[in-house]
Amino acid sequence: MAVERIQTGLRMDKTLLKVLKGLAEFKDMSLADLVEGLLLHSLEGAAAISDESTLEAIEQLRHVYGLELTAADSHKQPDNDH
DSSP states (O other), rough: OOOOOOOOOOOOHHHHHHHHHHHHHHSSSSSHHHHHHHHHHHHHHHOOOOHHHHHHHHHHEEEEEHHOOOOGGOOOOOOOOO
């Protein structure tokens, strides 16, 4: 199936983006492919990440980049545009 992709500008937490970029590098894929896969799994109610090595890498990246946000924080964080 051919997929038409468009460029988009998404705003997100800085540390979350750093973790996602690190994870994309760990998985040897582009950031766009990683995000697209995560979202498609999420929309189907499926776990996007389940293998132990990837989950460990995420924990390490969260620590390295100081990501403290969790799913419980979703939609609750005001923007801090300085």
